[in-house]
Amino acid sequence: MKNHIIIDFDSTFIKSESLDILAKTSNKCTKDSENKIADITKLGMNGKISFKNSLEKRIKLMNASIDDVKNTIKTIKNNISDSFIKNKKFIEENSENIYIISSGFIEIIHPIVREYGIKKKNIYANSFQFDLKGNINGYDKNNPLTKTKGKVKVLKKLKLDGLVHVIGDGYTDYEIKKEGYANFFYLYIENIKRESMIKKADFLLKSLDEFIEKIS
């Protein structure tokens, strides 16, 4: 049976949360706003507030521009999870069956994962909207990933035939399996171990190596 590998981006493919990095990069974002953004991210991760609510608040607090996005990409290139760098070849060789599904933003994710052979058609993420001066003034609200159970909606549409493996660190990753669109949920703990998620996982992964070993 064919294996489909669904991989989360923030705190899974990369070591931390891309929107937190963007907030730090934006010099129009105050230290106080930065802390608020990190708190909101955490609440969302643990399923404590709705994603839509969390995203709207964070984008406003961030006050970021297209240049901040470019600098964030540079920073993230140095913050890819160690075992993903180590297993670049595996990712490249299996890129047709790997999907990056993230509530993060395509403008940040695509430049990072394309270096691992992952094509845009296999990335499902949100997208920013900019004003004429290049400041982020919103995001595409029609994208299913702005909605509650967004990742589930994406999987439902993909209609993948075979075994579906979900690798991620948060509740929205687990939700895909919970709603019946994945066979296995692997809690990814190389970067962060969310205690509230442990019981929900089929397997815990300290690294991508452990996943590769499991499916080989």
Ligand SMILES: [Mg+2]
């Ligand atoms: Mg994540």
